Amino acid sequence: MIKYIPYLDWLESQYELMYQSLFEVCDINSGSFNIEGIGKVQKYLEKLAKPLNGTISEIKQKPMQVVNSRGRIERINLGNTLIIKKRPEAKLQILLGGHMDTVFPVDSPFQKTEHLENNVVKGPGVADLKGGLILMFKALEVLERSPWAESIGWEVVLNPDEEIGSPGSAEILKACAKRNDLGMIYEPAFPDGNLASDRKGSGNFTVVCRGKAVHAGREFHNGRNAIRAISDFIQLIDDLNGQMDDVTINPGYIQGGGAVNIVPDLAIHKFNVRIARPEDESWVLDRLKSAVSKINKKDGINLELHGHFNRKPKIITDSNQFLFDVVQDCGTDLGMNLSYRPTGGCCDGNNLASAGLPNIDNIGVRGDNIHSDEEFMYPESLVERAKLSALILMKLAYGEIKWNHKRGL
Ligand SMILES: [Zn+2]
Incomplete structure (x- = not known):
């Protein structure tokens, strides 16, 4: 020494x-x-x-690459x-x-x-x-x-x-x-x-949900509400918390809608996932994909999932x-x-x-x-x-x- x-x-x-x-x-x-x-x-x-x-x-x-406020991919x-x-x-x-x-x-x-x-x-x-x-x-x-x-x-x-x-x-x-x-x-x-x-691993994801905008008074039944659909999605993924040790999903950001007399046709949600073991990655991805396809079965609703695990x-x-x-x-x-x-x-x-x-x-x-x-x-x-x-x-x-x-x- x-x-x-x-x-x-x-x-x-x-x-x-x-x-x-x-x-x-x-x-x-x-x-x-x-x-x-x-x-x-x-x-x-x-x-x-x-x-x-x-x-x-x-x-x-x-x-x-980021998803912007219109739900489109932008390069920064x-x-x-x-x-x-x-x-x-x-x-x-x-x-x-x-x-x-x-x-x-x-x-x-x-x-x-x-x-x-x-x-x-x-x-x-x-x-x-x-x-x-x-x-x-x-x-x-x-x-x-x-x-x-x-x-x-x-x-x-x-x-x-x-x-x-x-x-x-x-x-x-x-x-x-x-x-x-x-x-x-x-x-x-x-x-x-x-x-x-x-250290835990981490992934950031964005979900873009598109529906159909119509006047809320004149033809409400023809609209497809993107906010409702994305809320259903958030509920599905938030319910994954507690199902696997040390895996957490944090719904962290939501954006959508505008004038309240219009059925909203766009909603965006961002969330972060933390995992403790490499194999948790596929466990999470499988469940995210099935949540997306469940919501996509709804008539007139389209959900797109972006993002990945950036840190193992x-x-x-x-x-x-x-x-x-x-x-x-x-x-x-x-x-x-x-x-x-x-x-x-x-x-x-x-x-x-x-x-x-x-x-x-x-x-x-x-x-x-x-x-x-x-x-x-x-x-x-x-x-x-x-x-x-x-x-x-x-x-x-x-x-x-x-x-x-x-x-x-
Ligand atoms: Zn630092």
């Missing part, structure tokens, strides 16, 4: 810089659909990565994925990842980063996960300053669309997972510093358990008592794991209240967590941790 200490101690001198970067990068709005803002964050991060001397490239992503452009690589020829390859987007759109009232009296920093993305990116770059800087860096290679992958389920970057992540041996993702740790183990459940494999143990041991060396617990939330760690990459996915800052305008992080966790990542990287590079797990296991 003693040989790593001077390199880890250097991080103390970097606190002010990290703290300043946190404010600068979080004050740039980068809601998932703010391509310009995401581009600015990307440039900012490229600047932070300069001392690492890696090879920088960007990948243009496929547009995202997204930002680019930023990739920074070093020593791709080394035997051991480590993926370090995160996202550049936040859940706060350009017109959100939550735009400013501030230091509160109780010594927390509040701001959009401070925990989820721009704070994590800042410490990730510093941890890599520690590795590069150490004498052992040459024996491992790394690849930083930063996508612009994680908060909307990574629709454009999913394929890129899959390819990255295949060429690396293990992954470290900088989602925030739980507020007590602990880490996530199993993250199941902890032996390789992943080995990685968890490594992180826990490094934590112990640094005086942190880290433990793991499962969560219903999902992230790109799910995508990478389903492509065969063992990964730890919330090794970023300590913080809480993410996805709300009360999001905060503990600034002292910048150095604390940078040390954790740096120690893992140095131990892997030195060979103190032997990573014998084959790719894709």
Whole structure:
């Protein structure tokens, strides 16, 4: 352990810089659909990565398909994925990842980063996960300053669309997972510093229901009410809750109708499904399809189902358990008592794991209240967590941790 200490101690001198970067990068709005803002964050991060001397490239992503308010499919452009690589020829390859987007759109009232009296920093993305990116770059800087860096290679992958389920970057992540041996993702740790183990899988679906519009007074009986039909559908799928352990269906959005003297001919419903096991996917899909065909039997009603499971459940494999143990041991060396617990939330760690990459996915800052305008992080966790990542990287590079797990296991 003693040989790593001077390199880890250097991080103390970097606190002010990290703290300043946190404010600068979080004050740039980068809601998932703010391509310009995401581009600015990307440039900012490229600047932070300069001392690492890696090879920088960007990948243009496929547009995202959404169902618009008229029930038609629309394509929405997204930002680019930023990739920074070093020593791709080394035997051991480590993926370090995160996202550049936040859940706060350009017109959100939550735009400013501030230091509160109780010594927390509040701001959009401070925990989820721009704070994590800042410490990730510093941890890599520690590795590069150490004498052992040459024996491992790394690849930083930063996508612009994680908060909307990574629709454009999913394929890129899959390819990255295949060429690396293990992954470290900088989602925030739980507020007590602990880490996530199993994660549920998730799917987002949209149902478009079309009926027939007529005047509600003159020929009501000739109309086909799309709102009634979609309500019947919602009831069918909501009744699936409780039928299978850890599978939940959340009807989350409904739109339809207009003037109340017209029988509505269009209604749209969006819902989210969470599953715990890969096989739950087909259980859910079969039941969704039969609910759709049941409603479609009604005269003059047409229901269309869009969407899919974009994140598979993250199941902890032996390789992943080995990685968890490594992180826990490094934590112990640094005086942190880290433990793991499962969560219903999902992230790109799910995508990478389903492509065969063992990964730890919330090794970023300590913080809480993410996805709300009360999001905060503990600034002292910048150095604390940078040390954790740096120690893992140095131990892997030195060979103190032997990573014998084959790719894709
Ligand atoms: Zn996140």
